[in-house]
Amino acid sequence: EVQLVESGGGLVQPGGSLRLSCAASGFMFSDHYMDWVRQAPGEGLEWVGRTRNKANGYTTEYAASVKGRFTISRDDSKNSLYLQMNSLKTEDTAVYYCGRAHGTKWSDHHLDYWGQGILVTVSS
């Protein structure tokens, strides 16, 4: 059974940093692109970014709203995905989800499995 479990959320002051983790199980983690998606309270979904797999150089893509502040990484030996968030702003307050892209072709970029989400609150 595919499982994605986020951890590391909590309360952080503006300007601070936080690192989220996503533990994956039940599938060959190293084969898949992995995404972070967030949802501010009462708002819609916002795509945060993606890490490609080893075969595609572990390259990353980011939304403009987080580029330069957030870094996505992965450790295939630990079946884990990470989101390092720096210079946090109040508008980064959201539930953060990790998601698995089905495959590496454009036609397979849909997110077929999601974690349960973890709340990050940026407030003084």
Next chain:
Amino acid sequence: IQLTQSPSSLSASVGDRVTITCRASQGISSYLAWYQQKPGKAPKLLIYTASTLQSGVPSRFSGSGSGTDFTLTISSLQPEDFATYYCQLLNSYPLTFGGGTKVEIK
């Protein structure tokens, strides 16, 4: 590329046929997915490549369209279908989501 969903909300009754639209600001071929989200839960994939039903999703859900105009149709709304629905662009970064359509009980 922007995705515009309409309507942003709708009220419908059990058994109704419901149609949600998603319009892309430029052509995206068939690289679009639809998700369902219930309150306090993670999104769930319904449809990918515009019209392919994800395994395990009831056949009352269907998707159509290509280029710039897409639709998600629920042929006969069931009580468990009251939720918010999102479209997502899949072939150009950033992988934008539409603003969502909340389907409420009439």
